[in-house]
Amino acid sequence: MLNGSYASLKTDAINTNCAFCLRSNFATNILKETDAFFIVADHAPLVEGHILILPKRHFACYGVVPAELDAELLALKREVQDFFARYYAPIVFWEHGIFRQTVFHAHLHCFPFGATEYDATKTLHSLVVQSQDDVRAWYAMHGHYFYMEDRSNFLLFAPETDRYLQVVKHVLWPGASSHSQYSGWRSPQQRYEQGAPLIRATMDKWHEFQRLGADFADKTSSR
Ligand SMILES: [Zn+2]
Numbered sequence: 446m447l448n449g450s451y452a453s454l455k456t457d458a459i460n461t462n463c464a465f466c467l468r469s470n471f472a473t474n475i476l477k478e479t480d481a482f483f484i485v486a487d488h489a490p491l492v493e494g495h496i497l498i499l500p501k502r503h504f505a506c507y508g509v510v511p512a513e514l515d516a517e518l519l520a521l522k523r524e525v526q527d528f529f530a531r532y533y534a535p536i537v538f539w540e541h542g543i544f545r546q547t548v549f550h551a552h553l554h555c556f557p558f559g560a561t562e563y564d565a566t567k568t569l570h571s572l573v574v575q576s577q578d579d580v581r582a583w584y585a586m587h588g589h590y591f592y593m594e595d596r597s598n599f600l601l602f603a604p605e606t607d608r609y610l611q612v613v614k615h616v617l618w619p620g621a622s623s624h625s626q627y628s629g630w631r632s633p634q635q636r637y638e639q640g641a642p643l644i645r646a647t648m649d650k651w652h653e654f655q656r657l658g659a660d661f662a663d664k665t666s667s668r
């Protein structure tokens with residue numbers, strides 16, 4: 446597969462139509478902005494606390510986000526992790542790749558799902574990730590992927606429907622249903638329509654977290 450040229454073609458082709466390239470599309474949901482990234486409350490949240498970390502520049506996925514942004518990304522992941530630890534449950538990071546992706550602009554979902562039921566011994570995953578370099582190397586060689594990170598697993602998966610459905614079933618679905626008042630699976634449209642109070646609650650807690658932040662960071666930095 447000609448992944449390099451595919452990625453750059455794709456990037457150029459959809460840039461002007463990309464929802465995440467236009468700040469005005471999510472301006473009201475921005476929790477934090479750094480030089481290269483936004484943290485935003487998801488506009489169609491699965492659960493309260495559902496947050497996205499996205500680069501400002503258009504990249505098709507984190508597999509092409511350059512290494513010079515790694516430190517900034519890592520710091521933001523830690524910050525959301527601390528936020529969830531304070532208000533919700535341990536974090537699950539999720540990049541769904543081509544599955545159910547509606548915006549082809551890199552974005553990392555952050556879910557307060559706590560411990561997952563993913564069984565690492567079943568090796569549904571294709572790669573145990575040590576750093577963003579591994580994600581870039583996979584994408585350069587194989588192309589698409591999806592990614593799941595919980596407390597003990599940093600895993601990249603080949604983009605096969607079987608694997609995807611297994612991870613949804615054992616990780617996302619239990620997490621979403623046990624941390625939400627909604628019992629059935631809701632469509633993105635339903636989640637959007639019902640999202641306002643969840644987004645407001647997330648943003649209120651985030652702002653409180655920022656006010657308490659200096660204090661809390663002191664206590665947790667020794668972890
Ligand atoms: Zn974009």
Ligand SMILES: [Zn+2]
Nearest residue numbers: 541546552554
């Ligand atoms: Zn997404």
